[in-house]
Amino acid sequence: MVIYTVKAYTGKRHLAGTTSLIYIQLRGTEAESEEQNLNPIKGFWQGSEREFKIHCEASLGELIAVKLHSKPLMGLLHNRWFCDKILINTPEGDEILFPCYCWLDCKERLVLRPAKASLVFQDTNPIAQRQRMRQLKEQQKLFGFVGSTLIQVGWRVYAKGTPQVIDCDTPLTLPAEVQFSYTKETEFYSSAGKQLAALMLTGLANSRKSWESIHQLEAILCERVKTIEYCQEHWDEDEFFGYQFLNGLNPMMIQRCSTLPENFPVTDDMVKDTLRGSSLEQEMEKGNIFLSDYEMLDGLVGNVVSGRQQYLTAPLVLLYCNPHGMMLPIAIQLRQQPSKDNPIFLPTDSKADWILAKIFVRNAEFGVHEVNFHLLRTHLLAEVFTVATLRNLPSPHPLYKLLFPHMRYTLQINIMARKQLISKDGAISKYAGVGGKSLEKLLKRATASLTYSTLCLPDNISERGLETVPQYYYRDDGMKLWDIINKLVAAFLSLYYQHDEHVQKDTELQRWISEIFTNGFLGRDSSGIPSSFQTLKELIKFVTMVIFTASAQHAAVNSGQYDFGGWMPNYPTALRKPPPKEKGQTTEDAILETLPDVGTTVNGMAVLKLLSKDSADHYPLGHFPENLHDEEVPCKLIGDFQKDLRELSDLIEKRNKTLELPYTYLNPKNVDNSVAI
Incomplete structure (x- = not known):
């Protein structure tokens, strides 16, 4: 007779405990135990750790699986159980972890595999192979494959020419394990409800009046954090306008300019006061001239907001990095094609003309940032990576x-975003100039422009010629984070893929990347995304990009939305007048009439605040609440990863103490593990 000691860990999430009867069976390479009831008297309470003894006539051999089964107490009382993990001490003295982190419903069965990782061709035991195939088929049923023929029904075309999404209309149809926790769901809807109630009580939500002055906006700032106050004070200054191209919500547009675009005829005479005797050609040769081109918006028609037509522009912005390292705008053209009624605005123009030109650029920023760099390049891609992982x-x-x-919460937050933000009745459609039909067109254009190199930070920085630009904190912090993630990924994957041949023969891995290439990047070879992996080096780079996209990149383009957008003139969601066709006609009243009305402003602010708010149930990068590993080397690698992140956090905080406006978004403490908001 031999004894196996079993420890069962109930999760700490809401309603994780159960009064149902839980049965367990151990499966080894030599035999399996009898199914045993795990003592129904005490039950399994939230956060509890229970220990049991399982007696077997002889050793079961190497443990391959743990089977869990639930039955209602007395045939009547049944409720779900959330099991974190099962820990087993064998008669041979081994301690084996079986991760679970799943809900076990009444009359349902779960099969858990050991924490030790293995590739498909390394799971050589016939029983283990069958369990692996059975588990994968169960996942495929949950996330869209039907039967043994693997008919693809799990992906849905959201809009032709854009990444496909999961085929779910409501979060309630998602498997329970990938839904919000009770804590997050309650907090999310509570925050949204409070903001809506506050808007209604103030009577501002439905107001169609123009603001009487810029200063009037101060009354609606419900939260005064340092960045918002800085925006309020400096939003109309050139130094801050240029700074945001590097360290604002969208640090992805600016690029070094070596030749002026033909459709942007800026002359030396126009910028002579800014360049102080130098020429554009000379400054371009020195690498001091930069361009931000919003061509992607060209030809799009503005949305109708509250019955009034809104206007979109596709600006070109020329910037100069001066000897003090400041990035300054020196010329703005608001539409793509030069003409007499499309003047090039300059800092030497009237203050009102120049401010209005910058306002149109900041509105273009809203559209390109929210649709391309936020929605597409973090949310939708993270969904593609998540679904492909769960299915393959x-x-x-x-x-x-x-x-x-x-992958935590990504599927639910995206389903909610499609329903509540970008649907026909969503907030973006109601309160943004880029909403409606133009949003879909912009999303298609953005998808067509999507390339692998733009998603890989080192390649992207190099392509845009920004390696040496001073005070580019997004680049500095982002490159360090990329390297830290890459170090973990390289060491971790090298444990299991010891030769390139291992990568090539991993059929599960090859199906995973093939599905990402086909459903996420629409099979476009021009994107540069691999459709298969031939080498470990290729795999390491791609996985680094996946983790960086879902964590660091999302934090960079999401977390500061209210910080930079809470002061509306700095980030207007919509503009009510077309761009000026001549100089010298702009007045303060014209600016106020162009900016969003009161209702559009406060509703837009409420959305930005909700999207920027961390929940209590969030996990910063490097935190691993699920214990999925019991091997010594992976556990050490995770510890090293956490240490590297802490050291980077200390460096960033030390640097930020010296900055007038600290850059905090890529401090690892502020980076979520996943796209969860």
Whole structure:
């Protein structure tokens, strides 16, 4: 007779405990135990740790699986159980972890595999192979494959020419494990409800009046954080306008300019006062001239907001990095094609003309940032990576274990975004000039422009010629984060893929990348996204990009939305007048009439605040609430990863103490593991 000691860990989430009867069976390479009831008297309470003894006539051999089964107490009382993990001490003295982190419903069965990771061709035991295949088929049923023929029904075309999304209309149809926790769901809807109630009580939400003055906006700032106050004070200054191209919500547009675009005929005479005797050609040769081109918006028609037509522009902005390292705007053309009624605005123009030109640029920023760099390049891509992982990688796969923390809540937040933000009745459609039909067109254009190199930070920085631009904190912090993530990914994957041949023969991995290429990047070879992996080096780079996209990049373009957008003139969601066709006609009243009305402003602010708010149930990068590993080397790598992140956090905080406006968004403490908001 031998004894196996079993410890069952109930999750700490709301209603994780159960009064149902829980049965367990151990499966080894030599035999399996009898199914045993795990003592129904005490039950399994939230956060509890219970220990049991399982007696077997002889050793079961190497443990392959743990089977869990639930039955109602007395045939009547039944409720779900959230099991975190099962820990088993064998008669041979081994301690084996079986991660779960799933809900077990009444009359349902779960099969758990050991925490030790393995590739498909390394799971050589026939029983283990069958369990692996069975688990994958169960995942495929949950996330869209039907039967053994693997008919693809799990992906849905959201809009032709854009990444496909999961085929779910409501979060309630998602498997329970990928839905919001009770805490997050309650907090999210509570925050949204409070903001809506506050808007209604003030009577501002439905107001169609123009603001009487810029200063009147001060009364609606409900939260005065340092960045918002800085925006309020400096929003109309050139130094801050230029700073935001590097460290604002969208640090992805600006690029070094070596030749002026033909459709942007800026002359030396126009910028002579700014360049102080130098010429554009000379400054371009020195690498001091930069361009931000919003061509992607060209030809799009503005949305109708509250019955009034809104206007979109596709500006070109020329910037100069002066000897003090300040990025300054020196010329703005608001539409793509030069003409007499499309003047080039300059800092030497009247103050009102120049401010209005910058306001149109900041509105263009709203459209391109929210649709391209935020929605597409973080939310939708993270959804593609998540669905492909859940459909193609079983839990023993090392890549599944590596990516698991970076998938949390992504599917639910995206379903909610499609329903509540970008649907016909969503907030963007109601309160943004880029909403409605133009949003779909812009999303298609953005998808067509999407390339692998733009998603890989080192390549992207190099392509845009920004390696040496001073005071580019997004680049500085982002490159360090990329390197830290890459170090973990390289060391982790090298444990399991010891030769390139291992990468090539991993059929689960090859299906994973093929599905990402086909459904996420629409099979476009021109995107540069691999459709298969031939080398470990290729795999490491791609997985680094996946984790960076879902964590650091999302933090960079999401977390500061209210910080930079809470002061509306700095980030207007819509503009009510077309761009001026001549100089010298702009007045303060004209600016106020162009800016969003009162109702559009406060509703837009409420959305930005909600989207920027962390919940209590969030996990910063490097936090692993699920214990998926029991091997010594992976556990050490995770510890090293956490240490590297802490050291980077200390460096960033030390630097920020010297800055007038600290850059905090890529401090690892402020980076979520996943796209969860």
